[in-house]
Amino acid sequence: MGEEVKLYGATASHFSNRVNIALKLKGVEYKYYEEDLKNKSASLIKYNPIHKKVPTLVHNEKPVAESLVILEYIDETWKTHPILPQHPYERAQARFWSRFIEDKIVTTIIKVVKVKEDQKNALEEVSEYLEILEKELKDKYFGGESIGMVHLAGNIIALWIPILEELMGVEILTEAKFPKLCKWSHDFATHPVVKEVSPSKEELVAIFKPRWSPIN
Amino acid sequence: MGEEVKLYGATASHFSNRVNIALKLKGVEYKYYEEDLKNKSASLIKYNPIHKKVPTLVHNEKPVAESLVILEYIDETWKTHPILPQHPYERAQARFWSRFIEDKIVTTIIKVVKVKEDQKNALEEVSEYLEILEKELKDKYFGGESIGMVHLAGNIIALWIPILEELMGVEILTEAKFPKLCKWSHDFATHPVVKEVSPSKEELVAIFKPRWSPIN
Numbered sequence: 001m002g003e004e005v006k007l008y009g010a011t012a013s014h015f016s017n018r019v020n021i022a023l024k025l026k027g028v029e030y031k032y033y034e035e036d037l038k039n040k041s042a043s044l045i046k047y048n049p050i051h052k053k054v055p056t057l058v059h060n061e062k063p064v065a066e067s068l069v070i071l072e073y074i075d076e077t078w079k080t081h082p083i084l085p086q087h088p089y090e091r092a093q094a095r096f097w098s099r100f101i102e103d104k105i106v107t108t109i110i111k112v113v114k115v116k117e118d119q120k121n122a123l124e125e126v127s128e129y130l131e132i133l134e135k136e137l138k139d140k141y142f143g144g145e146s147i148g149m150v151h152l153a154g155n156i157i158a159l160w161i162p163i164l165e166e167l168m169g170v171e172i173l174t175e176a177k178f179p180k181l182c183k184w185s186h187d188f189a190t191h192p193v194v195k196e197v198s199p200s201k202e203e204l205v206a207i208f209k210p211r212w213s214p215i216n
Numbered sequence: 217m218g219e220e221v222k223l224y225g226a227t228a229s230h231f232s233n234r235v236n237i238a239l240k241l242k243g244v245e246y247k248y249y250e251e252d253l254k255n256k257s258a259s260l261i262k263y264n265p266i267h268k269k270v271p272t273l274v275h276n277e278k279p280v281a282e283s284l285v286i287l288e289y290i291d292e293t294w295k296t297h298p299i300l301p302q303h304p305y306e307r308a309q310a311r312f313w314s315r316f317i318e319d320k321i322v323t324t325i326i327k328v329v330k331v332k333e334d335q336k337n338a339l340e341e342v343s344e345y346l347e348i349l350e351k352e353l354k355d356k357y358f359g360g361e362s363i364g365m366v367h368l369a370g371n372i373i374a375l376w377i378p379i380l381e382e383l384m385g386v387e388i389l390t391e392a393k394f395p396k397l398c399k400w401s402h403d404f405a406t407h408p409v410v411k412e413v414s415p416s417k418e419e420l421v422a423i424f425k426p427r428w429s430p431i432n
């Protein structure tokens with residue numbers, strides 16, 4: 001049975017990156033379409049008329065949108081390398097922390113980048129949420145081969161925060177303050193599949209340099 | 217095997233109401249604890265130290281927080297009356313629309329209530345998102361016995377919007393503009409289980425009257 005999997009994404013988007021990694025971990029063959037976010041393709045708009053955003057996954061012409069919803073779909077459709085744990089309680093914990101990252105950490109990082117007046121406060125907020133994560137992330141979420149939902153939800157920490165630090169001249173994820181998160185991020189960022197499909201630091205710096213300026 | 221299920225909730229919270237309905241639909245026996253949100257119990261804070269919010273479900277002393285995460289947990293733990301559809305693609309659609317309601321409709325309704333300066337714009341935003349829902353909700357989500365994830369995510373539309381309309385003296389969910397959503401809301405609100413566990417209109421009006429004032 002012929003299966004057709006397409007992913008509309010953008011290199012700069014950590015939301016897209018989540019899905020790229022998940023598909024590769026599962027060994028799903030797919031065709032990737034890079035979107036120009038300032039001039040979105042007719043296909044993207046057709047497949048995701050509500051949000052018109054990347055990532056949008058299209059499986060046998062059926063579209064799925066929203067990165068965390070896509071990750072659940074991928075996990076239910078292709079069974080190799082489970083993204084969510086097996087037991088309902090562990091699954092609930094993984095979903096809880098994924099939402100925590102989405103609602104708190106991603107949101108405040110976007111604030112740091114966008115809200116010019118109040119960057120320092122936003123940066124402190126990011127730090128507070130990272131502290132909660134540092135305290136709560138148990139060993140099961142760290143290292144090893146088993147990259148799961150929380151890692152994918154948290155790819156912004158491992159791959160995007162370093163760019164933010166470099167371009168804005170700030171320190172966020174320091175070894176001294178966040179030893180567990182640093183190890184977690186390092187293990188994730190150096191995983192062969194993650195390295196294979198994720199943009200390099202240089203690529204991201206080149207993309208974001210014109211947009212992100214040093215914090216005052 | 218003794219099972220202990222506890223739910224910490226608040227009558228005024230549509231987030232709590234979602235979980236109450238889901239547990240009743242599944243026929244799960246549980247003990248409900250009404251929280252005073254101005255003076256939260258030590259138990260709530262112990263079980264949900266991150267957000268300290270209702271609803272918090274505790275199953276055999278293991279806590280689960282965040283209403284949509286709790287609904288997924290309930291659906292995976294108790295198999296009667298499935299809340300999510302069976303097929304991965306249908307599941308993704310239900311999750312997508314639940315998130316749409318959560319991120320767009322719930323958020324803008326809260327804006328209408330809280331942001332005094334710009335209530336009229338916020339009200340228009342609510343209406344725009346409801347229009348998207350009106351267009352997109354297919355027959356499978358309407359009426360009948362099968363109350364699912366999207367209904368539960370959307371309980372604010374059926375049960376809370378009418379209170380908002382009455383107390384703020386506005387019209388939101390009109391029959392003329394939203395015929396499908398009106399029927400959907402009516403079927404949901406009059407379902408025996410929903411009626412049994414949801415606060416009455418009078419109860420909600422009494423709770424919100426001191427907080428919500430007519431829109432200018």
